[in-house]
Amino acid sequence: MPYLDKVYDVAFTPDVTYGVGGVGYVAGQGPARYRDLKLDVYRPLSDDKVLRPALILAFGGAFHRGTKGAEVFEGENPSTAMADYCREFARRGYVCFSIDYRLMQEAPDPGVTPFLLPGQPQxxxxxxxxxxxxxxxxxxxxxxxxxxxAATDDMTKAVNFVRNRSQAYGVDVTRIVCGGFSAGAGIALNSAFAERAPVAAVVALSGRIAGPTMDVHLTDGATAPAALLFHSEHDLPVILGGIAEMRDHFNRVGIANRFVHVADADHFYRRTATVQRADGKASDVETAMAEFLYDTLRLAGTVTAAA
Known part of the structure; x- marks a missing residue:
């Protein structure tokens, strides 16, 4: 069954420019230059003409390491790269985009759409x-x-790029999802909820959105995207410390959400890592993502057969 099962071959298009971003930024002077922002596209090979859901993912790396094609991990059980998630979800029928974004060493221009409060602790x-x-x-x-x-702006630019080229990529603009791992998860959450990028859902693998940001920007869940948030048993303290606050806030303002616990793992875990479903049965990270998106995006019956 498309979107739940892997029934498609995948076409890969690398290094598509989705925007530009300023780097070499100095306060009061602006950026020294602008550089292209790139993404890789993973599309299911099919002759059907249906518009498909899109998944836009950002890598992790503490805003210093990683690329849209690979990530840097510590430990014996490295996480699955966002590029691999894109490939696997394209096999399920999603049009997937793995994005590049600006890192701290580049001294990125923070832009003109701030969502952080002045002096907000980080x-x-x-x-x-x-x-x-x-x-x-x-x-x-x-x-x-x-x-x-800057990184949050880049995710928002990627979402708008996909929307503006939805016909070319065969994307249903009502079913766009953003997400990522760690730092990438954080910028996806901030893009979706603070910058109000037009997405239907956000998937955060060990990411968080800060309390002050939620207090200012997450005040009404009626039009907010749904959220799927993973955390691991031995995750980073900053992630574990924010779970209850995020869950309480999302529930209070009416944001549809699902929190998933990854057992016996640290901050880094594979897509095959074991999780528990709401009914108590064992599953894995990738399957939990697929089931959440299938339900949230109401994908049942939207594709009748694979090519």
Whole structure:
């Protein structure tokens, strides 16, 4: 069955430009230059003419490492790269996009659509851990804020790019989903809820949205996208510490949500990692994603047969 089962071969188109972003930014002077922002496209091979749901994913890497094609992980059980999720969900029938976005080392321009409050505190534990690995000094609060604003803008640009070219890619604009892992999950949440990118749902693999951001921007769930949020048993403290706050806030304002616990895993886990379904039965991360999207996007009957 399309969208639940893997019934398609996949066509791959790399390095499509979806926008530009300023880098080499200096406050009061602006960016030194602009660079192209790229994405890779994964499409199911099919002769049918139906418009399909889209999945736009952003890699993790503490805003310092990773690319749209590969990610950098520590530990014995590295996570599945967003490129691999794109490939697997294209096999199910989704049009998938793995995006590049600006990183902290580039000194990205934060843009003119701020969603953070002035001076809003930011947790930088993971960022500084990775900066130490890379031989860099700790980041400043302004560096963190600028990077988060810029990366979130990039996700929003990607969503708008897909919408504007929906006919070319065969995308149903009412069924666009954004998501990602870790830093990528965070920018997807901020894009969907704070910048109000026009998406139907967001999938966050070990990501969070900060309390002050929720208080300002998540006030009415009536028109908000649905959210699927994964966290692992031994996830980063900043992730585990935000679960109850996010769940309580989403429920209070009426945002449709599903929180999924990944057992016996740290911050990094594969798409095949074991999770528990709401009915108590065992499943895995990828299947939980597929079932959530199938239900949330109301995909039953939208494709009658595979090519």
């Amino acid at each position: 947790n930088t534990d993971r960022i500084d851990f990775v900066r130490n690995i890379l031989g860099l000094p700790p980041c400043t609060p302004q560096m963190m804020a600028d990077t988060l604003e």
